Amino acid sequence: MNRKLLVILVLAAVIVPRIVKAEDNPYYEYLMTFGSEGIAVSPKGDIYVADYNTGYVKVYNKNYEWIKTFSDYGEAPGENIKSEFMSIYEGKLFMPEAGNHRINVFDLEGNFLYLFSRLGSKPGKVNNPEAAKANSKGEIFVSDLKNDRIQVFSADGKLLRHWGNIGSDPGEFKAPAGIAIDKNDNIFVSEIGNDRIQVFDSSGKFITMWGFEGSEPGQFDNLHGLYIDKSTGWLYIADTGNNRVQVYKPKSGAVLKAQ
Numbered sequence: 443m444n445r446k447l448l449v450i451l452v453l454a455a456v457i458v459p460r461i462v463k464a465e466d467n468p469y470y471e472y473l474m475t476f477g478s479e480g481i482a483v484s485p486k487g488d489i490y491v492a493d494y495n496t497g498y499v500k501v502y503n504k505n506y507e508w509i510k511t512f513s514d515y516g517e518a519p520g521e522n523i524k525s526e527f528m529s530i531y532e533g534k535l536f537m538p539e540a541g542n543h544r545i546n547v548f549d550l551e552g553n554f555l556y557l558f559s560r561l562g563s564k565p566g567k568v569n570n571p572e573a574a575k576a577n578s579k580g581e582i583f584v585s586d587l588k589n590d591r592i593q594v595f596s597a598d599g600k601l602l603r604h605w606g607n608i609g610s611d612p613g614e615f616k617a618p619a620g621i622a623i624d625k626n627d628n629i630f631v632s633e634i635g636n637d638r639i640q641v642f643d644s645s646g647k648f649i650t651m652w653g654f655e656g657s658e659p660g661q662f663d664n665l666h667g668l669y670i671d672k673s674t675g676w677l678y679i680a681d682t683g684n685n686r687v688q689v690y691k692p693k694s695g696a697v698l699k700a701q
Contacts, residue, residue, distance in 0.1 A: 465660065466653040467470035467694065469641070469698055470677065470690040472659045479667065480528040482535060484550055487599055490535060492525035495628040499525070499537070499552065520554030522546055526668055527620060531597060535700030538571035538584060545574050545599070558599025566601040572666075577644060583629055585618040592618060592631065594647065605646035610636050612648045617623075620668035624675060628698050632665035632679065639665070639679065647700035657684050 465472070480492035486503030497515030502508055514521050523541025530536070534555065537546040542559035545568075548554055559568045569588035576582055580597040591606035592615075606615045616635025623629055627644040638653035639662075653662045663683025670677050675692040 443468075452481045465492065467650060469650050469693060471693050472688070472690060480525050480537065482528040482530045484530055488550070490528065490530070490550075492522070492528060492537060494525055497522050497525065497663060499535075499548075501552070510552060512548070513546075513554075517542055519557055520546065520548070526571065527573035527575070529575045529582075531580050532581075536574040536576060536582055536597075538568075538574040540570045540572060540587070543568050543570065545571065545582070545595070549601075556599070558595065558688065559584075565593070565604050568593065572619040575621040575623055577623050577627045577629075578625075579627070581644070583621050583623065585621050587617050587619060587634075590615040590617065592621075592629070592642075594646075603646065604630060605642075609652055612640070612651060613642075613646075615640075619666050620680065622670040622677065624669035624670050624698075625672040626698070630668055630670060632662075632668050634666070637662040637665060639668075639677075641698060643698075643700045645700075649698050649700050659688065662688075 452530050481653050482490045489502045491500045499513045501510050515523060522537060522539045524539060526538045526540050528535060528537045533550055535548045539546060544557050544559050546557050558656055559570060568586045570588045571584050573585040574582050580609060581602060582595045584593045586593050590608040591604055593604040594602045596602055608616060616633055619634050620630050620632040629642045631640045637655040638651055640651040643649060643650040655663060662681050666682045667680040677690045679688045681688050
């Protein structure tokens with residue numbers, strides 16, 4: 443074989459992302475597609491909606507009636523710029539800010555409590571955090587988008603662990619965005635750059651992945667938010683570039699296990 447051609451083939455093998463088709467995934471099967479940032483729901487059903495453009499957080503009851511508004515657009519503690527995907531754990535609202543590169547924490551009355559992290563690339567610092575989601579132990583999983591990694595903090599902001607670097611292999615990321623956590627504390631991560639979903643156990647061990655760029659069912663474009671129904675295991679994926687939500691359900695008898 444011509445040496446130049448061999449070099450080209452080797453380089454192609456290195457740079458082409460690994461593709462796993464949705465139908466080949468052993469854990470999840472495509473269910474349906476419907477329709478087209480930060481929303482969290484309290485245990486009593488109040489809905490917290492973060493307005494990305496104004497900085498306001500608006501609270502509604504379970505009947506969708508407005509209750510209050512708090513926070514504002516800015517850099518001061520308790521203010522926010524580009525609020526992203528939030529979560530609630532034991533009476534606290536954890537709000538990642540892509541603009542201020544930090545996590546703001548409020549009580550459910552809207553009172554500012556504290557914040558943690560700041561702009562940087564070293565462990566414990568973030569660059570454009572997109573999601574801050576709590577597991578059953580109160581560990582906060584943050585998608586550190588521009589550092590291409592997941593970082594895990596205690597509820598009071600101490601760094602516990604982190605994993606990932608830029609790439610397309612299992613456990614690597616290109617702009618991780620949404621995070622969802624199932625009833626067994628498995629972590630689902632959407633990637634804008636790789637147009638796929640990756641799944642990990644709570645320690646960060648890789649379990650599975652699926653998806654690639656496209657517009658057909660099981661294909662994605664500019665993935666963002668994720669939500670998982672803990673009672674059914676159904677996974678809802680904001681397929682932003684395709685203006686829709688895709689829904690997946692667990693395959694019968696499948697159990698998520700780290701590889």
